[in-house]
């Protein structure tokens with residue numbers, strides 16, 4: 001597999017073409033941003049951890065019946081993935097109130113919901129990823145009704161697996177963001193990443209935050225939190 005030209009540099013990853021038109025290489029960076037790019041910094045070692053954690057979880061999810069873009073980890077920071085056309089929706093599942101949910105609806109963080117919630121944001125940096133509903137997504141032709149149903153089904157399946165798996169490792173899964181894409185034949189698969197950058201993880205006993213909120217909120221020990229997630233999941 002030959003790594004060809006860089007196609008895209010995002011806030012946390014770079015995407016490269018390969019000599020196979022159906023495959024990309026993603027390269028995870030240590031760069032961290034928050035609040036739509038207003039806050040910037042570096043989390044040393046983050047790229048390596050997010051690459052490993054994402055690949056570990058995606059392989060588990062494949063076994064649970066959720067198709068993903070994962071093909072093969074190539075190095076500490078690089079992974080071969082199936083090329084997709086990203087559905088421009090950030091799919092957010094919540095089990096416990098936090099972050100923008102608490103802010104938007106004026107409730108404290110830490111309320112455990114009776115059942116998970118799902119919401120979509122329109123993935124558009126210029127607009128600040130606005131919250132939208134299914135009807136808006138259809139009107140904007142971001143996805144078909146059938147694709148939205150598939151995405152919801154997979155997102156809840158990811159939640160059921162991930163919530164139970166994290167709990168076994170002493171972590172409460174508060175909320176997370178997923179992205180889905182279409183393969184060239186139109187099949188919907190889970191893409192992008194699942195990591196402490198894109199999930200809220202709280203220690204089940206101490207409620208200590210083990211995710212990107214340590215960076216967003218200047219809580220310190222950011223690197224330690226990412227390392228702790230890697231250790232609990234993969235023993236490293």
Ligand code: ADP
Nearest residue numbers: 010011012013015069081082083084086191192
């Ligand atoms: P952002 O674009 O939000 O700054 P990243 O820095 O994580 O985010 O960049 C990675 C980009 O690659 C994202 O836009 C993501 O939607 C996209 N992406 C993730 N997986 C794939 C894939 N399998 N094929 C094509 N694009 C992908």
Ligand code: UDP
Nearest residue numbers: 092098099100101175176177197198199200
């Ligand atoms: N999230 C993400 N990328 C985004 C927005 C949110 O990965 O662009 C994740 C975030 O890490 C959290 C969940 O989605 O786990 C819900 O985030 P929320 O809507 O509360 O927004 P935030 O507090 O990050 O503004």
